[in-house]
Amino acid sequence: MIKLSGINKIYRTNEIETQALENVNLEVKTGEFLSIMGPSGCGKSTLLNIIGLLDSPSSGTIEINGKLIDTKMSDKALAKFRNETLGFVFQSFHLIPSLNVIDNVQLPLMYRGISHKESIERAKAVLNRVGLSHRLHHMPSQLSGGQCQRVAIARAIIGQPQIILTDEPTGNLDSKMGTEVMALLHQLNVDDHCTIVMVTHNEEQAKQTSRIVRFFDGRQVQ
Amino acid sequence: MNKISLYIKQAWTMMRQDRLYSSIYITGTGLSIALTMTLFVILYVKFAPLYPEYKRDRTLIINAVSMTPKDTTSNNFWQSTPNYKLVEKLRELQNIDAVTGIVCEWNDEFHEASTRLSSSGVSPLFVDADYWKVYDFEFLSGSPFTSTDFTAKTKVAVVSKSFAETLFKSTDVLENKFSLDGSEYKIVGVVKDVPSSMHQHTTADLWLPATCTSIYAPGENDYDLRGGVFIAMTAKSPNVIDDLQDEVDEMMRKHNQQDKVYNHKLLGPDIFWANGFRQGEYLDEFDSLMTYGYILLALLIIPALNLSGMISSKMNRRRNELGIRKTYGATNRQLLTQILWENLFLTFVGGIVGIILSYLILMSTSNWIISLLSDGFIYSKDLLSSNLSVEMLFNWSIFGGVVALCFLLNFLSATIPAIASLRHSIINSLNQKQ
Ligand SMILES: Nc1ncnc2c1ncn2[C@@H]1O[C@H](COP(=O)(O)OP(=O)(O)OP(=O)(O)O)[C@@H](O)[C@H]1O
Numbered sequence: 001m002i003k004l005s006g007i008n009k010i011y012r013t014n015e016i017e018t019q020a021l022e023n024v025n026l027e028v029k030t031g032e033f034l035s036i037m038g039p040s041g042c043g044k045s046t047l048l049n050i051i052g053l054l055d056s057p058s059s060g061t062i063e064i065n066g067k068l069i070d071t072k073m074s075d076k077a078l079a080k081f082r083n084e085t086l087g088f089v090f091q092s093f094h095l096i097p098s099l100n101v102i103d104n105v106q107l108p109l110m111y112r113g114i115s116h117k118e119s120i121e122r123a124k125a126v127l128n129r130v131g132l133s134h135r136l137h138h139m140p141s142q143l144s145g146g147q148c149q150r151v152a153i154a155r156a157i158i159g160q161p162q163i164i165l166t167d168e169p170t171g172n173l174d175s176k177m178g179t180e181v182m183a184l185l186h187q188l189n190v191d192d193h194c195t196i197v198m199v200t201h202n203e204e205q206a207k208q209t210s211r212i213v214r215f216f217d218g219r220q221v222q
Numbered sequence: 223m224n225k226i227s228l229y230i231k232q233a234w235t236m237m238r239q240d241r242l243y244s245s246i247y248i249t250g251t252g253l254s255i256a257l258t259m260t261l262f263v264i265l266y267v268k269f270a271p272l273y274p275e276y277k278r279d280r281t282l283i284i285n286a287v288s289m290t291p292k293d294t295t296s297n298n299f300w301q302s303t304p305n306y307k308l309v310e311k312l313r314e315l316q317n318i319d320a321v322t323g324i325v326c327e328w329n330d331e332f333h334e335a336s337t338r339l340s341s342s343g344v345s346p347l348f349v350d351a352d353y354w355k356v357y358d359f360e361f362l363s364g365s366p367f368t369s370t371d372f373t374a375k376t377k378v379a380v381v382s383k384s385f386a387e388t389l390f391k392s393t394d395v396l397e398n399k400f401s402l403d404g405s406e407y408k409i410v411g412v413v414k415d416v417p418s419s420m421h422q423h424t425t426a427d428l429w430l431p432a433t434c435t436s437i438y439a440p441g442e443n444d445y446d447l448r449g450g451v452f453i454a455m456t457a458k459s460p461n462v463i464d465d466l467q468d469e470v471d472e473m474m475r476k477h478n479q480q481d482k483v484y485n486h487k488l489l490g491p492d493i494f495w496a497n498g499f500r501q502g503e504y505l506d507e508f509d510s511l512m513t514y515g516y517i518l519l520a521l522l523i524i525p526a527l528n529l530s531g532m533i534s535s536k537m538n539r540r541r542n543e544l545g546i547r548k549t550y551g552a553t554n555r556q557l558l559t560q561i562l563w564e565n566l567f568l569t570f571v572g573g574i575v576g577i578i579l580s581y582l583i584l585m586s587t588s589n590w591i592i593s594l595l596s597d598g599f600i601y602s603k604d605l606l607s608s609n610l611s612v613e614m615l616f617n618w619s620i621f622g623g624v625v626a627l628c629f630l631l632n633f634l635s636a637t638i639p640a641i642a643s644l645r646h647s648i649i650n651s652l653n654q655k656q
């Protein structure tokens with residue numbers, strides 16, 4: 001499903017050069033639930049962003065769904081690919097504060113050119129699934145952290161992507177909320193056959209997933 | 223359309239969420255649009271076809287004629303308004319539809335009209351019978367006076383509705399008499415009021431045959447074209463204006479051949495709108511138009527720069543949102559469209575504020591604002607009628623102008639900050655790093 005070969009990422013600022021990733025080779029199979037672990041600053045987020053086509057590697061190739069990704073693809077083509085294939089869930093939710101819950105959730109469909117009416121129907125369905133059908137017209141500021149993350153998950157899955165990428169999805173949540181969110185992710189993995197790549201600091205959560213890869217200083221160590 | 227309504231909905235939410243920003247933004251846009259619209263209305267009143275000057279696009283004006291001796295050893299030079307002989311010569315031309323001479327009163331003399339019921343200071347115009355062909359007065363009752371009245375010096379008058387109401391407390395005043403400057407006149411027609419902001423050739427409370435006034439003086443000798451009238455004429459159509467001007471030149475060439483002693487030169491005929499810019503011998507209408515252009519530009523560019531600054535700080539605060547949208551599949555182009563639409567929404571709110579403000583400005587300053595940008599001869603009179611009319615303020619040109627202005631202002635102020643904000647990488651935007 002995902003195949004990274006020889007990925008290097010070097011951040012260059014005026015004086016400093018940081019090698020965030022060094023020769024990373026990683027393959028994720030369809031239907032896998034992969035955890036990425038490692039100490040702070042070892043390049044986990046960088047890797048996830050590269051898989052998500054939010055950032056481009058300094059060298060190396062990315063293959064997703066059998067398709068070799070050229071990171072020099074046009075803005076439009078990359079946007080379409082992200083929109084149709086990938087779903088993102090971030091640690092800090094990243095909801096748009098000036099949109100209500102249902103408009104936040106239907107965002108990916110809007111960029112797919114799906115009619116407003118259908119988008120709304122589908123948004124209601126996924127919100128129902130994450131247990132938020134009673135909060136459709138709330139603003140993000142009126143929701144708890146766990147609710148925000150569930151909205152973010154609804155947004156990630158509304159377009160039925162094959163891959164979900166998530167960076168410390170429970171990092172800002174208490175353990176009860178965290179458990180709920182993890183349950184949702186497992187459900188997506190099992191019922192919807194989503195391939196999931198998750199960055200986490202939580203050993204417990206990682207153990208429940210199908211595979212763990214560990215990083216240290218930009219290198220995959222296990 | 224779906225997307226646009228979503229953008230507007232979000233813009234509405236943001237407007238309420240960020241009240242300080244919105245109110246400053248709307249006030250800024252509103253003021254800028256108010257000033258620009260005020261200028262626009264002034265120009266509209268000056269140049270657009272308005273009652274009773276609906277033929278402004280084919281009206282030509284001659285305000286002066288100069289005379290110099292053919293004997294070049296002499297330095298004599300006379301310049302004056304023309305006289306009725308010139309009006310009669312012009313009447314013969316092919317391309318002319320109608321021509322009128324309007325007797326000018328240089329000193330803004332005081333005239334008092336009175337009836338048994340009331341008396342009031344009034345502003346008369348002394349005109350001829352063809353005046354009513356050059357201009358499109360709307361007669362509420364009666365009809366214009368005729369050329370027979372004109373030559374017979376009959377004391378008849380056409381009066382405005384306000385004149386009738388002020389002096390007779392009624393508009394049903396045909397055949398009624400009033401006295402003006404010691405003579406008695408009979409009313410033969412009542413016309414709709416002319417707002418005092420119209421051209422001085424049409425603004426009056428009453429219109430009398432020019433032969434009734436002592437100022438009326440046809441020329442001294444056969445060739446002298448100097449006298450005391452302003453000349454306004456209409457070409458048969460806007461397309462023959464140039465031909466008409468050529469005809470006038472040819473007519474003057476012949477006139478100068480016949481006169482053995484003097485050379486005559488007309489200042490004009492000027493096309494109506496250009497005449498507004500004439501200053502004596504000097505007429506460079508395009509130069510004057512450019513001046514208005516610069517004022518307009520300043521009224522737009524300065525606020526656009528300020529608004530640009532505001533938008534760019536707002537976009538900085540919204541970097542995260544742009545990153546999120548890109549993450550979920552928005553292209554730069556879609557985001558640019560979104561930002562422009564959202565901003566247009568705020569600009570339109572500003573536009574509404576602006577146009578209301580400009581009406582307030584215009585109405586509270588109506589007795590002088592229209593004459594503000596006038597050159598040359600134009601002075602404003604105190605009439606019994608109002609200064610501005612409804613058709614001057616509420617018309618599609620004005621509303622279309624506001625909409626166009628909003629688009630322009632929005633484009634000028636939002637495009638650059640929007641493009642700049644989209645240049646950041648997704649990751650940068652998501653993490654809001656500089
Ligand atoms: N935009 C950037 N410019 C320069 N260096 C960067 C940039 N982003 C990340 N880095 C560096 O790259 C390295 C990897 O960062 P990354 O965010 O991937 O770490 P991480 O494993 O996700 O850490 P954490 O667990 O704390 O989230 C770090 O040393 C970081 O300083």
Ligand SMILES: [Mg+2]
Nearest residue numbers: 044045046167
């Ligand atoms: Mg990280």
